[in-house]
Amino acid sequence: MDFDLVVKNGQIVTASEILPLGLEIGVKGGKISCIGTSLPTTPATKVIDAEGAYITPGGIDSHVHLAQANSPTGDDWETGSRSAIAGGTTTIIAFASQERHEESLMPVLQDYHAKSRAQSYCDYGFHFILTNPTKHILQEELPILAEEEGITSVKLYMTYEPMKVNDRELLEIMLACRKLGMTTMIHAENSDMIALIIEGLEANGNTEPFFHSIARPRIAEDEASYRAISLAELVDAPILIVHMSSETAMGHVRKAQTRLLPVHAETCPHYLFLLSEEIKGKPHDHFSGAKHVCSPPLRHHAEDLEALWRGIANGTFTVFSSDHAPSKYDHPGGKKLGIVDGIPRFAKIPNGVPGVETRMSLLFSQTEACLSPDEARLGLPRFVQLTSTNAAKMYGLGGVKGSIAPGYDADLVIWHPGNKGECVISQNMLHHGVDYTPFEGMKMRNWPRYTVLRGQIVWDKDGGGVLGEMKYGEYLKRGKGQVVVGKTGGRAHGMLENERRYWMQ
Structure with missing residues (x-):
């Protein structure tokens, strides 16, 4: 067989194991054709020598905000997707957002397609943010999105006045998504x-950026997480609670999972590495703490970080996403919207931090690839689960993305061997369209050397940087999401056997 690409002399990592050093990956037509030894090459075959480095599946970042109307100074599809491939992410799933007054999702969808078409360096899909879940949308439009457009996930907000839905609406959306095999994110x-x-806080004059972390205490996340789980249990619906930052909220998820409820959890880099102290800003610029304003907010204590790291290691968290939500x-139209008549107003600061490019390296630097077994926070197969495989399964890309196996898209990250990939994160090394990074000055123990998307080298750190073309990224029509944790069909606390049959339609 003539291969388009052969990757040799690397150590392949999957979600279940680390394969022996020396296996080669043969790529044909953008797909992984085989994994073997001594694969034949021709003068037309591109060969990458991994030099003993680890090879992991291309990253899937399933929580990315790009080109949204409510973030006009943030990344567009060009800059956001370029940043993704430079950090080892080959697939992103971003949000098409319905506004409250909109009574149909179809114009929103067409507008978002227009913003992204031929504008992405990486492959991509859409989630839909629902804010006005009418019967027409739930009964008529969601099936079209799932079956014809391959959009099989929605996101719901329990907070933010322009976007939040009430408990009854949460239940109705969960029921509709359950019937269609769609993933409900909350x-x-x-x-x-x-x-x-x-x-x-405002009445007492406490409006500096730091008070954002006071305004959204852990208990607000704890209560809402417990409520979301209870609502999902009532209607037997799989859910994913996004960007979790609280140990107690994470504990609610863990307890639900031990009962085999289909409750999934996500966390993000900023909740593992940063504390609310960052929001106080610099001595010469207190408002600079606005760079770290996100929701839920950064938490106050190192113990909060340690708790989430336990959730990373023990399987509570299903996916690790960036929540790249930049301004x-x-x-004046970005974070500095929070300065009103010269006075800082934390409630006016746009929420969110950039992170699509740094996500993979931040977590990889904490694995056994970079640290001793005693120091490592997680193993390499767990890294692959969190950054790629689980997201592929949950969001309907299983069998196509998220693994290194014959038949899958040839999406690969080839890391530097040993300590050759060490670097320090700085704004001037990144490829996003934002003017800062919340991880400035952090030392990384490795960084992707190559990113390969469907058999094409799109990032070569030591040989030109971004090599991919903006039009190479393809829109992904996704299938039904899988339940990765737990199962449907259980009965809620205190219910009779098959009790739901009396009222579920």
Whole structure:
């Protein structure tokens, strides 16, 4: 067989094991054709010598905000996807967002297709943010999105006045998604708790950026997470609670999982590496803490970070995403919207931090590839699960993305051997369109040497950087999501056997 690409002399990592050094990957027509030894090459075959380095599946970042109307200074598809491949991510799933007044999702979808078409360096798909879940949308439009457009996930907010849905709407959406095999993602914070605290902080003149972390306490996430799990249990619906930051909330998920409920969890780099101290800003610029304003907020104590690392290692978290939700800092329409008549107003600061490019390296640097077994936070197969394989399964890309095996897309990250990939994160090395990184100055123990998308080298750190073309990224029509944790069909606490049959339609 004539291969288009052969990757040799590397150590392949999958979600279940680390394969022996020396196996080669043969790629034909953008797919992995075989894994073997001494694969034949021709003068037309591109050969990559991994030099003993680890090879992992291309990253799937399943929580990315690009070109949204409510973030006009953030990344567009060109800059966001370029940043993704430079950091080892070959697939992103971003959000098409319905606004409250919109009574159909179809114009929103067409607008988002227009923004992304021929504008992406990597492969991509869409989630839909629902804010006005009418019966027409749930009964008529969601089936079209799932079956014809391959959009098989929605995101719901329990907070933010322009976007939040109430408990009844959550239940109705969960039921509709359950019938269609769609994944329901939930931003879980108690909106009324937050509103009450913000009013009190503002009345007392406490409006500096740091008070954002006071306004959204852990208990607001804890309560809403428990409520989201209870609602999902009532209607037997799989859910994913996104960007979790609280140990107690994570504990609710863990307890649900031990009961085999289909409850999945996601966390993000900023909740593993950063604390609320960052929001206080620099001595010469207190407002610079606005760079670290996100929701849920950064937490106060090192113990909070350690708790989440336990969830990373023990399987509580299903996916590790960036929640790349950027706004420029030094821009009147970006983070500095939080300065009103010269006075800092934390409630006006756009939420979110950039991170699509740094996500993979931040986590890889904590694995056994870079640290001794005693120091490593997680194993390499667990790294692959969190950054690629589980997202592929949950979001309907199983069998296509997320693994290194024959028949899968040839999406690969080839790391540097040994310590040759060490670097320090700085804004000037990154490829996003934002003017800062919250991880400035952090030392990485490795960085992707090559990123390969469907058999094409799109990133070569030591040989030109971004090599891919903006039009190479393809829109992905996704299938039904899989339940990765637990199972459907269980009965809720205290219910009779088959009790739901009396009221579920």
